[in-house]
Amino acid sequence: MSRRYLLDVNVLAALSSDEHEHHQKAHDWFDPMTKKDEWVVCPLTEIGFIRLAANPATRVGPGSIKRATEVLAEIQKLPGYHYWPIRESWVTLTAPLAARIFGHQQVTDAYLLGLAIKENGVLATFDRALEYMAGTRFASHIHLIE
Numbered sequence: 001m002s003r004r005y006l007l008d009v010n011v012l013a014a015l016s017s018d019e020h021e022h023h024q025k026a027h028d029w030f031d032p033m034t035k036k037d038e039w040v041v042c043p044l045t046e047i048g049f050i051r052l053a054a055n056p057a058t059r060v061g062p063g064s065i066k067r068a069t070e071v072l073a074e075i076q077k078l079p080g081y082h083y084w085p086i087r088e089s090w091v092t093l094t095a096p097l098a099a100r101i102f103g104h105q106q107v108t109d110a111y112l113l114g115l116a117i118k119e120n121g122v123l124a125t126f127d128r129a130l131e132y133m134a135g136t137r138f139a140s141h142i143h144l145i146e
Contacts, residue, residue, distance in 0.1 A: 004038045004121040009048035034080040
């Protein structure tokens with residue numbers, strides 16, 4: 001049975017920009033994964049990617065909203081692509097993780113992890129702190145790309 005990997009914003013950015021510090025690491029994981037598993041984006045990861053990729057100060061990504069949008073349209077054609085709409089509130093999706101959310105910088109991560117849990121998927125990330133947030137109960141819903 002294939003797994004469904006929800007890509008976090010930094011994974012999308014790394015895949016789309018050879019200037020990203022984790023570009024090669026992302027492709028080393030992503031390219032073979034798409035031959036056997038599904039991968040997913042959601043509204044939050046799309047918006048986060050566009051915001052990051054369109055910001056000229058980050059120098060990660062295409063550098064404009066128009067080009068970032070085109071990149072998203074291009075990746076939709078890749079094997080294994082799926083889209084998860086978000087229908088639940090932040091409160092609902094993060095409820096199982098509430099005791100492990102400690103700061104404002106974890107808000108988006110908690111929401112994405114909550115979505116992965118709800119959809120029985122796996123959040124693919126470079127962020128080791130998400131392993132703590134998931135704890136042993138939800139460890140199977142995190143994939144740390146190393």
